[in-house]
Amino acid sequence: MxxxxxxxxxxxxxxxxxxxxxxxxxxxxxxxxxxxxxxxxxxxxxxxxxxxxxxxxxxxxxxxxxxxxxxxxxWAPPVLRPSKVVCVGLNYRHHILEMGRDLPAFPTLFAKYPEALIGPYDPIVLPSVAADAVDWEGEVAVVVGATARRLDEAAAADAIAGYAVLNDVTMRDHQYRTTQWLQGKTFEATTPFGPWVTVAEAPLTGELRTVVDDEQVQRTPVEDMVFGPAALVAYISQILTLHPGDVIATGTPGGVGHARRPPRYLQPGNTLVTTVTGLGELRNDVVAEG
Known part of the structure; x- marks a missing residue:
C-alpha cells in the first residue's frame, strides 16, 4: 500500500x-x-x-x-509538517571505507526543519545567499507510524509506517562554515520528499540512484547502510520521542558533488532525479531564486 x-x-x-x-x-x-x-x-x-x-x-x-x-x-510532501526530521550522516559502508574512515559505532545525527520540505516534483530554488555550492544527497526516508520511545530493534521495526525517497540538498558553503552542519542542511524549501510513503511490509531492499540531467552520479544498494531503519528508530528513540509522521533521512552514499575533483554543484537549468527501487522517483528542476 x-x-x-x-x-x-x-x-x-x-x-x-x-x-x-x-x-x-x-x-x-x-x-x-x-x-x-x-x-x-x-x-x-x-x-x-x-x-x-x-x-x-x-x-x-x-x-x-x-x-x-x-x-x-x-503531489505535496507526504507529511507536510512532521514534528521532527532527523538526519543521518556517514551511513553507507562502501562510501565510508573508500574515504579511509572506520565504520562508526553510533549514528551521526543532525536535524532538518519541516520548512525545508518540498514536494516530489517541486522546483529546487537555489537561495541567492547560498547558491554557489549546492549539492545533492539521495536518501531513503523512514516515516514513523507509531509513538516510539526507548524501543529495542524489534519494537522499532513495528513502529515504522513505511519508506519514501528524499534528497538532502545541501548548501556546502554554509555547512562547513562551522563544525556544526545544521545551517547548510535546512534551507527553506530545498528538500524534495515523496512521492508517497510505501507502507513497510517487508525488509527494505533495492537500489538508490541519483541522476543530474542525464548523468548518473549515485548508485548504491540500500542494504549497504551501516545502521538500518529499525536500528535508527531504536537509537533515536533512546534520545527523544518519535511521533507518527516523523521522518528519518537515513544518509547518502558516495557520489556527492562536493567530493569530486573538481567539485561539482547544482546549477540553474539542471534536473535532479532521485529514485529508490520500489519506492518511487523525485524529479526536481533547479532554478535560481527570484
Missing amino acids: RLGTLRVAGSDAVGPADGSPRTATVAVRVDDDVAVEIPGFDDVGALLATTGWRATAAAADGARHPRAALAPRA
Whole structure:
C-alpha cells in the first residue's frame, strides 16, 4: 500500500482576499492508476496519528483522481509538517571505507526543519545567499507510524509506517562554515520528499540512484547502510520521542558533488532525479531564486 498527499482546490478552503479558492491538501491511497482520497485527513501525517490507520487507508473510498490526469506538482510532501526530521550522516559502508574512515559505532545525527520540505516534483530554488555550492544527497526516508520511545530493534521495526525517497540538498558553503552542519542542511524549501510513503511490509531492499540531467552520479544498494531503519528508530528513540509522521533521512552514499575533483554543484537549468527501487522517483528542476 502507498499513501500520499495531494494538493487540491477545495471550495471549503479559506481562500485569499479576492475570494478565489486556495489550494488545500488531502491524504490519498495511491493505487496503480488512481489516487483515492482518504476523507478527513489533510496529509499522511494526520492519518498516521490515528489508531488503525492501515485499515482506514485500505477501506477509503473517497474522490478518485486518475493518476494520468494529475499534474506532477499536484503531489505535496507526504507529511507536510512532521514534528521532527532527523538526519543521518556517514551511513553507507562502501562510501565510508573508500574515504579511509572506520565504520562508526553510533549514528551521526543532525536535524532538518519541516520548512525545508518540498514536494516530489517541486522546483529546487537555489537561495541567492547560498547558491554557489549546492549539492545533492539521495536518501531513503523512514516515516514513523507509531509513538516510539526507548524501543529495542524489534519494537522499532513495528513502529515504522513505511519508506519514501528524499534528497538532502545541501548548501556546502554554509555547512562547513562551522563544525556544526545544521545551517547548510535546512534551507527553506530545498528538500524534495515523496512521492508517497510505501507502507513497510517487508525488509527494505533495492537500489538508490541519483541522476543530474542525464548523468548518473549515485548508485548504491540500500542494504549497504551501516545502521538500518529499525536500528535508527531504536537509537533515536533512546534520545527523544518519535511521533507518527516523523521522518528519518537515513544518509547518502558516495557520489556527492562536493567530493569530486573538481567539485561539482547544482546549477540553474539542471534536473535532479532521485529514485529508490520500489519506492518511487523525485524529479526536481533547479532554478535560481527570484
